[in-house]
Amino acid sequence: VSDSPDPDKRPSLAELHDRALAEPRDAGAEGARRFVAWLDNRAGGHRGDPARPTEAADAVVPFEEATSWWRGAIPRALAVAALAVGIASVFGHWVTGRSVEPPEAQVPTPEAPMPSPVAAEPRDKLGPGDPCRDAKRAGGAARLVDDFEDANELVALLEGRNGYWVTITDTQQEATESVLLPSVRPMATPSNRYAVHLAGERRAKWGASVQVEFGPTCYDASIYRGISFDVLGPGRVYAGVREVDAVPVQRGGTCTTACYDSHLSAVGAASSWTHHEIDWSDLHQRGKTEPANPRRLSGIEFLVRSEDTPYDLWIDNVAFVR
Amino acid sequence: MPLPDGSFASGGGDETPADALPERLQALDRAAWKALYLGNRRLVRGVLAGHVGYGPELEDLTQQVFATAATLVMNGKTALHGNASGLQSWLAAIAHRLGFAERRRRRAAPVMDADHESAPQVHADPIARQTLRRARALWQQLPERLQAPWLLRHLERMTIDEIAAALSISAATAKRRISEADRRFEAMVDRDPVVRDYLRRGDPT
Numbered sequence: 001v002s003d004s005p006d007p008d009k010r011p012s013l014a015e016l017h018d019r020a021l022a023e024p025r026d027a028g029a030e031g032a033r034r035f036v037a038w039l040d041n042r043a044g045g046h047r048g049d050p051a052r053p054t055e056a057a058d059a060v061v062p063f064e065e066a067t068s069w070w071r072g073a074i075p076r077a078l079a080v081a082a083l084a085v086g087i088a089s090v091f092g093h094w095v096t097g098r099s100v101e102p103p104e105a106q107v108p109t110p111e112a113p114m115p116s117p118v119a120a121e122p123r124d125k126l127g128p129g130d131p132c133r134d135a136k137r138a139g140g141a142a143r144l145v146d147d148f149e150d151a152n153e154l155v156a157l158l159e160g161r162n163g164y165w166v167t168i169t170d171t172q173q174e175a176t177e178s179v180l181l182p183s184v185r186p187m188a189t190p191s192n193r194y195a196v197h198l199a200g201e202r203r204a205k206w207g208a209s210v211q212v213e214f215g216p217t218c219y220d221a222s223i224y225r226g227i228s229f230d231v232l233g234p235g236r237v238y239a240g241v242r243e244v245d246a247v248p249v250q251r252g253g254t255c256t257t258a259c260y261d262s263h264l265s266a267v268g269a270a271s272s273w274t275h276h277e278i279d280w281s282d283l284h285q286r287g288k289t290e291p292a293n294p295r296r297l298s299g300i301e302f303l304v305r306s307e308d309t310p311y312d313l314w315i316d317n318v319a320f321v322r
Numbered sequence: 323m324p325l326p327d328g329s330f331a332s333g334g335g336d337e338t339p340a341d342a343l344p345e346r347l348q349a350l351d352r353a354a355w356k357a358l359y360l361g362n363r364r365l366v367r368g369v370l371a372g373h374v375g376y377g378p379e380l381e382d383l384t385q386q387v388f389a390t391a392a393t394l395v396m397n398g399k400t401a402l403h404g405n406a407s408g409l410q411s412w413l414a415a416i417a418h419r420l421g422f423a424e425r426r427r428r429r430a431a432p433v434m435d436a437d438h439e440s441a442p443q444v445h446a447d448p449i450a451r452q453t454l455r456r457a458r459a460l461w462q463q464l465p466e467r468l469q470a471p472w473l474l475r476h477l478e479r480m481t482i483d484e485i486a487a488a489l490s491i492s493a494a495t496a497k498r499r500i501s502e503a504d505r506r507f508e509a510m511v512d513r514d515p516v517v518r519d520y521l522r523r524g525d526p527t
Contacts, residue, residue, distance in 0.1 A: 010447070010520065016454040017477045020376040021367050031381065032359045035388050036352050042396065151426055164399045171492050176408065177400065178415050178490045179390070181423055201495055213399060252398055
């Protein structure tokens, strides 16, 4: 491992980097063993199998501890959101220039029981293979989708919603979305530091998209009347929802042709943060007039069409509205 | 990484044809995931090290990267199919984003940490260790959009196309960002006597 400090034989930065990463021969195998043990544990639960014994339960524990920040972020996010709501309730007019909804419509505190999603209705009209037979249904008391203050890619885990913010552009192949982490937003405040940033060069095809799919394949948000969010530009973004009927069959939807056609509405983004609310009835697929069906949601999407590129936009405080 | 015969070593006596790997990962085949882990562990650690250094926490973060990848597949957020070569870029992208998140989480932690001491195998020459530490600090001063291209290109030796895929940008943009990062990094090196003297003596590039 040691080299002569002969200046003429000094390794390059890349070689120094390689050497710093050198590790004992069995470290990779040990790491793989931990990972596979974790995978056994998680994949068993994911498939709904009875708990399968792990190869080495002791190996799972340290890793679970190591990843605890992930789960710890959830109560932290809830606490931050609750704090932000409290502050916004008092200083609402200062923060957004508009009235803030009463506390009953806001995020529950970590101590408060989360509303339990119930089965979507009516199931009897849905075919046996329809993903909305097992839809999760929003309860209506926790409208926040994500305020990004936990600085991670997960949505707020409320009302059965469970998904990651991802981004994809028209130069990527289908289903190669990248996870999108929040960034420190312009005009950040102590209670509102993060937002998602969409920026890029000119696009020649359909543009660029930021989206989140809720964990269940089909999500029923019909208790709400639409979505809301804050946006900073300048520019234009198409915001709205994607129904399961626009998601390809192989990804859990029902679409077989011309997929990914979301129900969207154009929103102008000013050079200062502006708040927008869009009703379901104002969301349409391109060239169509039928409004979005909030009983059949797959997720939320923000789309920058090619004609609006290059682009440099920020999105924050995504929520449902009642 | 693919073996010369096009298969992937899984480490468990099983061999996965490279082309079948995405499908097997999608099916949560543990041998395939193990092969993915073993084949890309070095890359993931390299990307993370740029963000957090070479300390012992690298191991846990490496686990997190693969756990995130598996979770994305389990939750149906990422569908794996087709070309196995995209997996490397996919993992590099996750590692980069997790590295950023970890850095942000440690916001107050100074870059000039003790990683050079925890990685004495870097080089017997303390100047070399200090150079690596300072170079990483300089790298972290690059604009965020330039950090990953520079690291993936110069330290992880990825191709332009791989970098473009990992960062969801075009190859032309990747090239442009690398070029801009090189220019800025060189300018910073000129102002850092330790890194400058190390890099310019004996011309290690």
